[in-house]
Amino acid sequence: MSNSFFKNYGPISIYEILKKLGIDLKNLKMNQKILDVKDLQNSNKNEITFFHSKKYNDLARNTKASFCITTKNLKKELPKTCVSLIVENVLVSTSKVTSMFYPDALYDDFDETVSSANQTNFKDKIKFGKNVLIGKNVSIGSNCKIGHNTIIEKNVTLGDNCSIGSNNIIRNTLIKNNVRILDNCVIGKHGFGFFPIKKQNLRYPHIGIVIIEDNCEIGCGSTIDRGSMSNTVIGRNTYLDNQIHIAHNVKIGENSIIAGQVGIAGSSVIGKNVKIGGQAGISGHLKIGNNVEIGGGSGVIRDIPDNTKVMGYPAKNIREFLRDNK
Amino acid sequence: MSNSFFKNYGPISIYEILKKLGIDLKNLKMNQKILDVKDLQNSNKNEITFFHSKKYNDLARNTKASFCITTKNLKKELPKTCVSLIVENVLVSTSKVTSMFYPDALYDDFDETVSSANQTNFKDKIKFGKNVLIGKNVSIGSNCKIGHNTIIEKNVTLGDNCSIGSNNIIRNTLIKNNVRILDNCVIGKHGFGFFPIKKQNLRYPHIGIVIIEDNCEIGCGSTIDRGSMSNTVIGRNTYLDNQIHIAHNVKIGENSIIAGQVGIAGSSVIGKNVKIGGQAGISGHLKIGNNVEIGGGSGVIRDIPDNTKVMGYPAKNIREFLRDNK
Amino acid sequence: MSNSFFKNYGPISIYEILKKLGIDLKNLKMNQKILDVKDLQNSNKNEITFFHSKKYNDLARNTKASFCITTKNLKKELPKTCVSLIVENVLVSTSKVTSMFYPDALYDDFDETVSSANQTNFKDKIKFGKNVLIGKNVSIGSNCKIGHNTIIEKNVTLGDNCSIGSNNIIRNTLIKNNVRILDNCVIGKHGFGFFPIKKQNLRYPHIGIVIIEDNCEIGCGSTIDRGSMSNTVIGRNTYLDNQIHIAHNVKIGENSIIAGQVGIAGSSVIGKNVKIGGQAGISGHLKIGNNVEIGGGSGVIRDIPDNTKVMGYPAKNIREFLRDNK
Numbered sequence: 001m002s003n004s005f006f007k008n009y010g011p012i013s014i015y016e017i018l019k020k021l022g023i024d025l026k027n028l029k030m031n032q033k034i035l036d037v038k039d040l041q042n043s044n045k046n047e048i049t050f051f052h053s054k055k056y057n058d059l060a061r062n063t064k065a066s067f068c069i070t071t072k073n074l075k076k077e078l079p080k081t082c083v084s085l086i087v088e089n090v091l092v093s094t095s096k097v098t099s100m101f102y103p104d105a106l107y108d109d110f111d112e113t114v115s116s117a118n119q120t121n122f123k124d125k126i127k128f129g130k131n132v133l134i135g136k137n138v139s140i141g142s143n144c145k146i147g148h149n150t151i152i153e154k155n156v157t158l159g160d161n162c163s164i165g166s167n168n169i170i171r172n173t174l175i176k177n178n179v180r181i182l183d184n185c186v187i188g189k190h191g192f193g194f195f196p197i198k199k200q201n202l203r204y205p206h207i208g209i210v211i212i213e214d215n216c217e218i219g220c221g222s223t224i225d226r227g228s229m230s231n232t233v234i235g236r237n238t239y240l241d242n243q244i245h246i247a248h249n250v251k252i253g254e255n256s257i258i259a260g261q262v263g264i265a266g267s268s269v270i271g272k273n274v275k276i277g278g279q280a281g282i283s284g285h286l287k288i289g290n291n292v293e294i295g296g297g298s299g300v301i302r303d304i305p306d307n308t309k310v311m312g313y314p315a316k317n318i319r320e321f322l323r324d325n326k
Numbered sequence: 327m328s329n330s331f332f333k334n335y336g337p338i339s340i341y342e343i344l345k346k347l348g349i350d351l352k353n354l355k356m357n358q359k360i361l362d363v364k365d366l367q368n369s370n371k372n373e374i375t376f377f378h379s380k381k382y383n384d385l386a387r388n389t390k391a392s393f394c395i396t397t398k399n400l401k402k403e404l405p406k407t408c409v410s411l412i413v414e415n416v417l418v419s420t421s422k423v424t425s426m427f428y429p430d431a432l433y434d435d436f437d438e439t440v441s442s443a444n445q446t447n448f449k450d451k452i453k454f455g456k457n458v459l460i461g462k463n464v465s466i467g468s469n470c471k472i473g474h475n476t477i478i479e480k481n482v483t484l485g486d487n488c489s490i491g492s493n494n495i496i497r498n499t500l501i502k503n504n505v506r507i508l509d510n511c512v513i514g515k516h517g518f519g520f521f522p523i524k525k526q527n528l529r530y531p532h533i534g535i536v537i538i539e540d541n542c543e544i545g546c547g548s549t550i551d552r553g554s555m556s557n558t559v560i561g562r563n564t565y566l567d568n569q570i571h572i573a574h575n576v577k578i579g580e581n582s583i584i585a586g587q588v589g590i591a592g593s594s595v596i597g598k599n600v601k602i603g604g605q606a607g608i609s610g611h612l613k614i615g616n617n618v619e620i621g622g623g624s625g626v627i628r629d630i631p632d633n634t635k636v637m638g639y640p641a642k643n644i645r646e647f648l649r650d651n652k
Numbered sequence: 653m654s655n656s657f658f659k660n661y662g663p664i665s666i667y668e669i670l671k672k673l674g675i676d677l678k679n680l681k682m683n684q685k686i687l688d689v690k691d692l693q694n695s696n697k698n699e700i701t702f703f704h705s706k707k708y709n710d711l712a713r714n715t716k717a718s719f720c721i722t723t724k725n726l727k728k729e730l731p732k733t734c735v736s737l738i739v740e741n742v743l744v745s746t747s748k749v750t751s752m753f754y755p756d757a758l759y760d761d762f763d764e765t766v767s768s769a770n771q772t773n774f775k776d777k778i779k780f781g782k783n784v785l786i787g788k789n790v791s792i793g794s795n796c797k798i799g800h801n802t803i804i805e806k807n808v809t810l811g812d813n814c815s816i817g818s819n820n821i822i823r824n825t826l827i828k829n830n831v832r833i834l835d836n837c838v839i840g841k842h843g844f845g846f847f848p849i850k851k852q853n854l855r856y857p858h859i860g861i862v863i864i865e866d867n868c869e870i871g872c873g874s875t876i877d878r879g880s881m882s883n884t885v886i887g888r889n890t891y892l893d894n895q896i897h898i899a900h901n902v903k904i905g906e907n908s909i910i911a912g913q914v915g916i917a918g919s920s921v922i923g924k925n926v927k928i929g930g931q932a933g934i935s936g937h938l939k940i941g942n943n944v945e946i947g948g949g950s951g952v953i954r955d956i957p958d959n960t961k962v963m964g965y966p967a968k969n970i971r972e973f974l975r976d977n978k
Contacts, residue, residue, distance in 0.1 A: 110473025147762025186546040194565040220838040223568040241844040244877040279933040281605040297951030303374030436799025512872040518893040549894040607931040625949030
């Protein structure tokens, strides 16, 4: 997890963390300081991680974290250097701990730090329209344009030669060079991620950001949510048409073309040179290969290998689809 | 029909109403005052109602209305206390009469009553962003936040602890406590309801409102239309993702979760604890039971009983769908 | 192509054009002035056209253009009055030439020409909300209303009695009389049209406009792109619901009704009196006849003849669809 724009409120003592999780553990130095919460792979000494599925056994065995939120059954995979914290629901407990370190990433209230662009240092550096607002921790490259009523909220980096249209709202986003964002988009808001618990939804923090690589274009009325633990990424030279929804943690490869009203659900990974027709939908946690073509209106519910053309709901090989639907 | 924010221009004399409908009726006191127009069930003495389908025979027999717009065939079901007004097209005639009582509910021009939030009494009570506009007949609870460029048009009630994002437009809406509305939403506009008559569409008034119960979250770019005769309701603790469209008169139960780009057509009723996957569509006038799960991309064209999982277009039992599409 | 709002930067010498295309042609007067670029049918003497498919043989034989961008194989169809310019990719080369004549139609940066409505001549003529912006080359009829934060960018003509809601962005659009545009729409931006070349997308100019005929209504959150060479047209008395996407060059006939979240891909032509249910999608370059009804959720991938009811994905006769899906 790199490029985080979110303030880490740690170190937090292990005592505070155990209290939050309702865990009673003896033989621990209760004032030990925990620095951060990360996934199994990226965490280090004095950090806390989580482990909720045997899918991740290999990563668990090699984690460098000092503490790990996990279950009785999974515990045995962890190295001796890592203290297990046994809980009922790993993801809910992890959410609680992540909220302690990153409370600012939990809810997305409107950004109160913004100022009018013409009252900022950017006023002589960029071309901007009427009523443009710019928040804290924003950096903007040379030769950029920002349209009317657009709000660049906190934690945004813009490269060179970007054209941002009107009525956009952007936060927690890293935009590289030569990117065009048309109008009415919302980019960098938290994803649709929460736990339904006892008739109350518990939101978990989204500490990922949105990264939009060089030369991309994002159409009008699109929404791109930031990631929860990892980032949401739009690859180099990828073009999105109007009214597209990209959910949290999605990664799209370079040189892809995505037509209007497409929706991509959380954590799916799309390859390079992919073409997706209008109104197609892609379920969450899927892997779509390189050079894939997905016909308009398709509903993709399974992984798709490289160099494949699919269509239908559920999507299947396009020849098969056309043969079955003569 | 409760909570109406719309001004009733009645009483209106029966003479004016008959003239509007092009009806010539003798033996009536032409200066009799009619107070309101309501449906069969809710109307009272000195009010006018309408009756257009034998589906409603039982309600018709027990109506307390003094007048009823109906057809020759249906007339016989009405009680003697109710004078029949025989017309060719009951719904069109009802629309004309409703428009006499509620002309303000017919078109949704922009709200000219708004003022800048910092020129209102709310300025010390709520946190608000730049360029926030607030209309007439608005009440706001404690500890609310309203984001930049958001327009709270006339006839809006906000409970406590609500967070309204930026670039939203809200009117004719009752929002309860702890509700989060993200960005770029339009809530409370009239529905897509009109009669196509002789190459000109005749709009009918929408005198219902939108009600959003406690603890709801509404995602970016969503639209929720207000009801025509009844209200549009989002139940307690129900979460909507981005780019969702909820049409007029829809009712969604509590603790439901609705993913991105879902559309629910007019007058459908969704139960409690319902989960709807991304891009699913639900036709109008359907009844979806409690604890129903609808797969992403589904097209629902029939009622769904409680505790059922469906998927497909048209949606069917999910096991059947997966078996047929191995 | 009529009603173009785009400045023609011609005449341009044939020398400049050949240089751009990398063509070496002898025996030409290199200072010959070319006035415009048009399609085969509409071009005249001293204009340049393009010819890329044998589908257009008949038009090619009768073109009045002085020059034509084409291929070796197609060249023979052109009249002797027309000089062939042989290229590898006709459409890409045409795009390059069109960009020379109409560079302003290539990208849609925010409109820097706008002023606050209350600083324009319109301030006593129309009713407008707060923070309304109006660009150059805008004309507005009598009795119009323009809502808060709406941006009427350059090249917009509004007829009489139009009601434009709030948060809209409109450019390069001809709106006739009695038109209602609700909120959050983007109308008249360039379409999703470009050539993917060597890992860089080459945008082609969109010199068409959007035309919205009398008595139309456009719902909240809709996007209507302007045409590339021809116009995008919404016919008289046609109503669009919320969150609809109409791509470039689409033409919709009069008295049509299009429900929420429908998408119509580029260059499709929809007849009169057509009804399209919610979330239906129509592929590009199709012809949908008059009096057609398309069920909600349908995916239309083939032409549909007049007076037909279809449903399904791919859409087929509705009786067949219902029989196959009992």
